[in-house]
Amino acid sequence: MAAGASVGGVGRAMAGGCRLLLLLALGRAAAPPGGMLYPRETPSRERKELGGLWSFRADFSPGRDAGFVQRWYRQPLRQTGPVIDMPVPASFNDITQDPSLENYIGWVWYEKEVLLPLRWLQDDLSTRVVLRFGSAHYYSIVWVNGVQVVEHEGGHLPFEADISSIVQGSPGIPCRITVALNNTLTPHTLPPGSIQYMDDKTRYPKNYFVQNIRFDFFNYAGIHRPVVLYTTPSVYIDDITVTTTSSESVAMVQYQVSVVGSTLYSLSLSLRDQEGKVVATGDGPAGELKVLNPNLWWPYLMHENPGYRYSLEVKMQAQANEMLLEDVYTLPVGIRTVHVTSTQFLINGRPFYFHGVNKHEDADIRGKGLDWPLVMKDFNLLRWLGANSFRTSHYPYAEEIMDLCDAYGIVVIDECPGVGIKMLESFGNKSLQHHLVVMEELIRRDKNRPSVVMWSVANEPASELPPAAYYFKTVIAHTKALDPSRPVTFVTDANYALDHGAPYVDVICVNSYFSWYHDPGHLEVIPLQLTTQFDNWYKTYQKPIIQSEYGADSVPGLHSDPPLMFSEEYQKAMLREYHSVFDKKRKEYVIGELIWNFADFMTNQGTTRVLGNKKGIFTRQRQPKSAAFVLRERYWKIANESSCLPPVIKSHTLFL
Numbered sequence: 001m002a003a004g005a006s007v008g009g010v011g012r013a014m015a016g017g018c019r020l021l022l023l024l025a026l027g028r029a030a031a032p033p034g035g036m037l038y039p040r041e042t043p044s045r046e047r048k049e050l051g052g053l054w055s056f057r058a059d060f061s062p063g064r065d066a067g068f069v070q071r072w073y074r075q076p077l078r079q080t081g082p083v084i085d086m087p088v089p090a091s092f093n094d095i096t097q098d099p100s101l102e103n104y105i106g107w108v109w110y111e112k113e114v115l116l117p118l119r120w121l122q123d124d125l126s127t128r129v130v131l132r133f134g135s136a137h138y139y140s141i142v143w144v145n146g147v148q149v150v151e152h153e154g155g156h157l158p159f160e161a162d163i164s165s166i167v168q169g170s171p172g173i174p175c176r177i178t179v180a181l182n183n184t185l186t187p188h189t190l191p192p193g194s195i196q197y198m199d200d201k202t203r204y205p206k207n208y209f210v211q212n213i214r215f216d217f218f219n220y221a222g223i224h225r226p227v228v229l230y231t232t233p234s235v236y237i238d239d240i241t242v243t244t245t246s247s248e249s250v251a252m253v254q255y256q257v258s259v260v261g262s263t264l265y266s267l268s269l270s271l272r273d274q275e276g277k278v279v280a281t282g283d284g285p286a287g288e289l290k291v292l293n294p295n296l297w298w299p300y301l302m303h304e305n306p307g308y309r310y311s312l313e314v315k316m317q318a319q320a321n322e323m324l325l326e327d328v329y330t331l332p333v334g335i336r337t338v339h340v341t342s343t344q345f346l347i348n349g350r351p352f353y354f355h356g357v358n359k360h361e362d363a364d365i366r367g368k369g370l371d372w373p374l375v376m377k378d379f380n381l382l383r384w385l386g387a388n389s390f391r392t393s394h395y396p397y398a399e400e401i402m403d404l405c406d407a408y409g410i411v412v413i414d415e416c417p418g419v420g421i422k423m424l425e426s427f428g429n430k431s432l433q434h435h436l437v438v439m440e441e442l443i444r445r446d447k448n449r450p451s452v453v454m455w456s457v458a459n460e461p462a463s464e465l466p467p468a469a470y471y472f473k474t475v476i477a478h479t480k481a482l483d484p485s486r487p488v489t490f491v492t493d494a495n496y497a498l499d500h501g502a503p504y505v506d507v508i509c510v511n512s513y514f515s516w517y518h519d520p521g522h523l524e525v526i527p528l529q530l531t532t533q534f535d536n537w538y539k540t541y542q543k544p545i546i547q548s549e550y551g552a553d554s555v556p557g558l559h560s561d562p563p564l565m566f567s568e569e570y571q572k573a574m575l576r577e578y579h580s581v582f583d584k585k586r587k588e589y590v591i592g593e594l595i596w597n598f599a600d601f602m603t604n605q606g607t608t609r610v611l612g613n614k615k616g617i618f619t620r621q622r623q624p625k626s627a628a629f630v631l632r633e634r635y636w637k638i639a640n641e642s643s644c645l646p647p648v649i650k651s652h653t654l655f656l
Contacts (some may be wrong), residue, residue, distance in 0.1 A: 006041065006120075006465075007538055008468065013052075014180060016269075016463075018198050027348070028088075031452075031612075032112070032159075032281055033094060033096065034238050034239060034258075034260065035238045035239025035240070035258060035443070035444065035626045036158055036160070036239075036444050036445050037130055037237070037238075037239060037240065037329060037331075037401075039130075039228050040329065040330065042327075042328040042329055042430075042651050043230055043326075043327070043328050043331060043537070044232065044233055044326055044327045044328045045230060045232055045327070045329070046089060046117075046120070046230065046231045046521075047228055047229070047231075048114070048116070048117075048227060048228060048229040048230070048231040049226060049228055050088070050112055050114060050177070050226075050227040050229065051088055051226055051227065052087070052088065052204075053086065053087060053088075053229040053395060054084070054085070054086050054087075054088050054108070054110045054111060054112045054223070055076075055078060055083040055084075055085070055111040055112070055252065056078045056083060056084050056085065056092065056109070056110055056111075057072075057080065057081065057083045057084070057105055057108070057109045058092075058101060058104055058106070058107075058108045058109075059107045059109065060100070060266060060311075062097060062207060064106035064107050065107070066110055067080075067180060068107075068180075069158065069166070071142040071157070072109055072178070072180075073146055073148075073178040073180070075144045075146075076111065076113070076176065077111035077178065078107055079263050081419055083111075084096070084454075086110065086222075086656050087236075087277065087366075087369070088110070088112075088222075088223045088227060088369075089134070089223055089224050089225050089227075089366075089369040089370045089371075090222055090223075090224070090366045090367060091137075091220035091221060091222040091224065091366065091367025091369055092104075092108060092221060092222040092363070092367075093220055093221065093288065093367055094365050094367055095219070095221070095365065099554070100177075103209045104183075104185060104221075105184055105195075105209075106182060106183075106184065107180055107181065107182050107310055107399040107430070108180075108181050108182075108183075108212070108221070108222075109178065109179065109180055109181070109488075110179040110181065110223060110395060111177065111178045111396045111505025111623075112174065112175070112176075112177045112227075113174040113176050113177075113641070114174065114175050114229070114489065115153075115169060115172075115174055115175070116129070116175055120167075120168075120170065120231055121167060121168050121171045122168070124321075124645075125234055125320075125321050126233060126234050126320075126321065126323055126325060126360055127168075127231055127232075127233065127234065127238060128162060128164050128231060128232045128233065128234050129162070129163050129164045129167055129168065129229060129230075129231055129232050130160050130161065130162055130163065130229065130232065131144065131149065131160060131161050131163050131177065131227075131228075131229055131230070132153075132158060132159070132216075132227070132228050132229075132230065133149075133159055133160070133179075133223065133225070133308070134158050134224070134226045134227070134228075134370070134398060134399060135155060135156050135157060135158060135222045135223075135224050135225040135579070136152075136155065136179065136181055136222070136223045136224065137155030137156070137181070137183055137219075137222065137224055137368070137484070138153070138154065138155040138177060138181075138182060138183050138184070138185065138189065138219065138221065139151075139152070139181070139182040139183075139571040140151050140152045140159070140181050141179070141180045142161065142177065142178070142179050142180075142521060143177075143178040143179075144163045144166045144167065144175060144176065144177055144178075144455070145167070145175065145176050146176075146178075147166050147251065149161035149162075149163055149166070149599055152314075152457050153189070153434070154190065154417070154438055155183075155221075155224070155395070155417065156224075156395040156396045156397075156417055156440065157396055157438070157441045157442060158225075158399070161411035162537060163175075163475070164234075168303070169339045171450045173403070176441035177227075178413075179223065181187060181222070181223070181333065182220065183219060184211065185211060185213060185219065187423050187426050187429045187431070188344070188425075188426065188428075188434060188549065189397075189414070189418045189427045189434070190431075190434055190435060190438050191213070191214075191215055191394070191417050191418070191419045191420045191421075192416055192420055192421055192423060192426045192431070193211055193212055193213045193219075193420070193563075194211075194212045194421075194423070195209050195210070195211060195212070196210050196212055197209045198210065203615040204217070204554045207584025211540035211605070213420060214420035214421075214422040214423075214617055215394065215395070215419045215420035215472065216601055216603050216609075216613060217360055217601055217602070217613070218331070218580070218602040218603055218604060218612075219604075220361075220362075220367035220368040220602075222367065222368075222369065223396075224361070224367075224368045224369050224370065224398075225369075225398050225399075226370065226400075230395075231623065232327060232446075233325040233326065233327045234261050234320060234321075234325065235262040235265060235316070235318040235319075235325050235327065235419050236257065236259070236260060236261055236262070236316070236327045237257060237258075237259060237316050237327050237328075237329045238258045238259060238260040239256075239257070239444075239446060240256070240257050240258075240312070240314060240329065240331050240443055240448065241255065241256040241448065242254065242255050242312065242331065242333055243446050243485050244333070244334075244335045244337065245334065245337060245554040246294055246335055246337055247349065249292065249293055250290065250291070250292060250293075250294070251290075251294035251335045251345065252288050252290060252291070252294070253271060253280070253288065253289040253291060253309070253310075253312070253333060253335065254287075254288050255269065255282070255286065255287060255288070255289065255312070255632065256285065256286045257269075257286070257314055257316075258285070259316055261318070261319070261320065261545060262318045262319070262320050264318060264320075265316055265317060265318035265319075266283070266316070266317050266318075266321055267283055267284055267285055267314065267315070267316050268281070268282075268314075268315045269282040269287075269289065269312060269313065269314050269315075270312075270313045270315075271289050271291065271310050271311070271312050271313075271333065272310060272311045272313065273295065273307070274295075274309070274310075279292070279540075281283075291310075291335065293377060294335050295310075296308065296335050296336055296348050296349065296590075297309065297334030297335055297336040297348075297406075297409070297450040298336070298347070298409060299347060299352060299388050299409045299410070299411045300383065300387075300388045300408060300409035300410055301386065301409075301410075301411070301470030301639040301642070302347070302352070302388070302642065303409075305408075306333070306405060306408065306409025307407050307408050307409035307450075307451075308335075309332040309333060309334045309406060309450070310332070310335070310409065311330050311331070311332060311333070312330065312331045312332075312333045313328065313329075313330045313332065314328070314329050314330070314566060315328050315622055316328075316467060320628030321400055321482065322423070322607045325356070326439070331448060332403075332406060332448075333377075333448070333450075334406060334449075334450025334451075335450075336348055336450050338454075338485070338486060338487065339627050340487045340507060340543075340544065341544070341591055342542050342543060342544065342589070343544055343591075344544060344590040344591060344605055344649055345453075345507065345544055345591045345592070347433065347453065348419030351590070351591075352411070353591060353592060354388070354389045354411065354413075354591060354594060355386070355388055355389070355547055355592070355593060355595070355634070355638050356387040356389030356390045356411070356592070356593075356594050357385075357387050357389075357390045357594055357595050357598040357617075358390075358391050358393040358549060358594050358597050358598065359378070359384070359390050359391075359392070359597065359598045360393065360399075360571065360597065360599070360601040361391060361397055361401075362599070362602055362620070363400065363405065363620065364620060365650070367602075370398045370400060370401075371594050372400075373400055374622075375398075375400065375645040377622050378598070378599075378622070379404055379408060379410070381618060381622060382598075383408070384583045384632065385631060385632050386575045386632055386633060386635030386636040386639055387410075387415070388409075388410065388411055388639070389410060389411035389412065389592070389594070389629050390410065390412065390413075390594065390636075391410075391412075391415055391456065391491075391594055392412060392413070392414055392415045392456075393415060393419075393459060393547065393596075393597075394417065394419035395415065395416070395417040395419070396413055396414065396415070396416065396417070396442055396446070397446070398477035400458075402446060402449055402451065402452070405415050405449070405451035406449055406450055406451045406501060406512045406588070407463040408503035409451070410451060411451060412449070412451045412452050412453065413453070413454045413455075413456050413489070413509075413548075414442065414444050414446055414449075414452045414455055414456065415437050415455075415456035415457075415459060415491075416435075416439060416452070416455075416456065416457055416458070416459075417438065418435060418458035418459065418461065418490070419458070419459040419460065420460075421461035421464045422461070423462075424462075424467065424610060427462075427465060427467035427468060427471045428467075432471055432475070434475070434627070435457070435471075435475050436475065436478050439455070439457065439475065439478060439479050439482065440482060442455070443455070443479070443483050446483075447483055452486065453487075453509065454486055454487045454488065454489055454506075455479050455483070455486055455487075455488045455489070456489050456490055456491060456509070457472070457475045457476060457488060457489075457490045458472070458475075458486075458490040458491065458501075459490070459491045459511075459512060460491060460492065460493045461490065461492075461501070462498060463494045463498075463499045463500055463501040463502070464494045464495065464498040464500065466500065468499075468500040468501050469500035469501065469503075471501070471621075472487065472490065472500070472501030472504055473503075473504050474507065474578055476490075476501075476504045476590075477586045487505075488504075488505060488506055488508055488510070489505045489506060489507045489508070489509045490509070490511065490639055491509040491510070491511060491549070492504060492508075492510055492546045493510070493511045493512070493601075494538050496533075496536045496537045497536075497540070502537075502540075502541060503541070505543070506543065506592070507544050507545070507546060508537050508541060508544070508546070509542050509544060509545075509546045509548035509594075510533065510537060510547065510548060511544070511547075511548055511549035511550070512529075512530065512533055512547070513547070513549075513550060513552075514526045514529045514530055514550075515552075515554050515574055515577070516551075516553075516565075516574070520565060521564070521565050523563070523573055523574060523577050525568075526574070526578060527577060527580065527581055528582070529587075530577075531581055531584075532577060532583070534585050534590060538589050543589075544589050544590070544591040544592055545585075545589055545590050545591065546590070546592035546593070546594065547578070547590065547592065547594065548594050548633065549572070549594065549596040550574075550578050550593070550595065550596060551564055551574070551596040551597065551615040552574045552575075552615060553564060553565075553571070553573045553613065553614040554567060554568045554570065554614055554615075554625055554627065555567070555568075555610070555613050555614055556568070556619050556623070557613075558624055565636050566614070568625050568626040568627065569626070571615075571617075571625065571626070571627045572626050572627050572630050575595070575627055575630050575631065576630065578593075579593075579634060584603075587588075592597065595631060596618060597613065597615045597616045597618040598616060598617065598618060599617075599618040599622060600612055600613060600614050600616035600618070600619050600620040601613050601616065601619055601620060602620070608644045617631055
C-alpha cells in the first residue's frame, strides 16, 4: 500500500543538488561483473564480522557537502569534528534523542578501525581480502585508509570491494573503513522520490526542503545489514549458478561455476545429502548431476520434512605464482520445480496455495537493521500462524532472512525496491536502466534459493500511464532473460482495463482495500466488489490471481460492537468478508492471499497515521491482535484440507 509523504529539513544543494546528481549521473549502466556469493567460512575462506559500534557523523553543513570539501575520508573521522557511537547494523534515525537526525536527509559518515590477522596481510599474492556490505541505504561511497574502493546505488542489496592491495604489506596498522551514505531519493532512484524546496519565506526557514515519497513506510537509513571482511585465494570461485529438474525417481542438478584469477584450474563437485552422504559428483565449470530418489524441497505444511537442502561442495585447484592454490565453497541446494498454468501455481507438480503475509523489515529503535532475536521471533510467529509464504514488500530482505526461508520451507515472492513509481519521469530511460541493474543484482544474489518462486518487479506503480507498457515489458523481459526458471509479476492496484503492465506478467497480483480506502466502513460491499474484481481480471487475462494485499488498520485494545473502523472487531470482520470470497474463488483461479500486514510498522507522520501503519495482525512489538487468531484458524484449516499435508502434521495442529 503506497501513499504520499514528506520529511522536512534545512539544507541547500545536497538533497536535490549538485553532488548527489553528479554521483547518480556517474552511476553504473550495468551491474558490476562477477558473482555475489554469500561470504561463508570454508577450509579456504575466513570471515571477520565488523558489527558493533562505529563512529558516526551527520553532515549538517548548509550544502551537506562539508565531508567532501574537507575530505573527511583522509583522516580519522573524530579529527574532523564531533562524532557519536552508532550501532551497525541499524538505522540511525531512532538511536538518538536528536529530532534533526530522526528526519535527516543528506550525507552521513560512518567509520570503523579494525586490525586484520597477520596471515591475511602477507604480501605473497596468494590471499585476497574483500570488504562486503550486506546493504546500506541509499547511496554509498567507501574508502579504506583514505582510498576509495567502491560506490553503490541502492539500499537493499550487497556490494563489495577487493581491498588486498591497500591493506596487505602493512601488518599491525589498523584498517580504517570510511563510509559516506546518502538517503536522498530522486525521480530516478528505486524507490523514487523528489526534493521540494519551500520558497515562501513567510512560512519556511531559508533553504527549507522536504523529501517527498510515494510509499507508506518510513525511509529509514543507515548501514542496515552485516559488514564483513572475508578472504579467498587469489584464484577463487567467483560464482555458482544452479537450476534443478525432477521426476518421481530422478532429479537433475544443472550447474555453472565461474573462476577468476586464472584460466588454468580444475574443478570437482560433490553433492551431499543432510547425512553427509555423497549422492552425485561432477567436474568442470558446467555440467549436470544426477540424483536418484531425491529428497525434494517442499514448502512448510506441504511435507513432513519441508525445506530439505543438499550441500553442493565445489573445490577448485589452480597453479598461480608457482603455488598450488585451492578454494572451497559450499552452496545449499534445494531440488524443486515451479510451473504456472492458467489457474494454478505448481511446486514439484502439485498445486500450491499461498496463504501468507506481507512484511516489512521494521522494528522499534533498530529501524530496518538486521536483528537476530527479531528475525527468529518473526519466523516462529509465521509458523505458529500457519503461514507458508510471504512477499518481501517492498524491497529485497536480508540474506540471513532468506537463508531461513530456504531452511524452513517458507515460500517467497522476491520483490525489488520498485515501490512508489508514480511520477511520469520515473518511467523514462534513466529510471529504466537503473531498474534493470537492480534486477540483475537481485537475481545474482537470490538465483539459487529454492524458497524464491517468483520475482516481483514493482508494487503499485502508476501502470495506467502509457509509458508503463514499454517500461514493464522491458523490465519483465530482462528479468526472464536473466532467469528463465521463475515466473515474474508485479503488484498492481490499477483498474484491470487500464493496466499497461499486466499483459506481461505470469501471475496477476492485485491489491484492494474494499470498505477501507474505498467505501470506508461499509463491510457489506466487499463480497460484490471483490468478486467483480476477480472476475474482471481473470476474464481479461486468463492468468492465476493472488490477492497480494488486503486489510484494515486496528488500534490494539480498541473495541467496538457493532464493528467500527480502527477497532479490532472491524479488522476481524473485514478479513472474514474477504475470506468468504477467497474460498469460492480458490476453487477456480485464485492461488493465494497475503494479508497486509504481518505487523504494525513505522511511517512518516501524517493525519492518517498514528505512530505508523496499524494494519498488522501483530503489533510492532509482535503481540497478537484478535485478527491473528482469525488468520491462524484459517491458515491451519487450509493446510489441513490439502491432500499434500501428512497425517502427522494434521494431528498435531493444535499444539503448534
